[in-house]
Amino acid sequence: MENEEEYxxxxxxxxxxxxxxxxxxxxGFALLTFRFNAKPDTSELMxxxxxxxxxxxxxxxxxxxxxxxxxxxDTGKY
Numbered sequence: 001m002e003n004e005e006e007y008x009x010x011x012x013x014x015x016x017x018x019x020x021x022x023x024x025x026x027x028g029f030a031l032l033t034f035r036f037n038a039k040p041d042t043s044e045l046m047x048x049x050x051x052x053x054x055x056x057x058x059x060x061x062x063x064x065x066x067x068x069x070x071x072x073x074d075t076g077k078y
Contacts, residue, residue, distance in 0.1 A: 005046070008033065012048040020050050030056045 012033060019029050028051035035044040049056050 008046060016048040028055060
């Protein structure tokens with residue numbers, strides 16, 4: 001697909017608008033997207049959010065801490 005990154009960015013922006021309108025006021029979100037089986041040493045992570053970068057970094061640090069402690073707790077895709 002030509003210009004795949006721009007296509008994905010457009011899709012993410014559309015999804016973000018839907019997430020934002022579904023959440024109550026005062027809730028932030030960050031949606032990460034990445035390619036399965038990416039080549040080693042490639043960066044294909046993209047994200048969209050309704051929050052400031054420092055708030056996202058804080059939330060991601062919390063997420064990493066929580067998920068590392070409960071490793072193996074995945075029950076499904078959603």
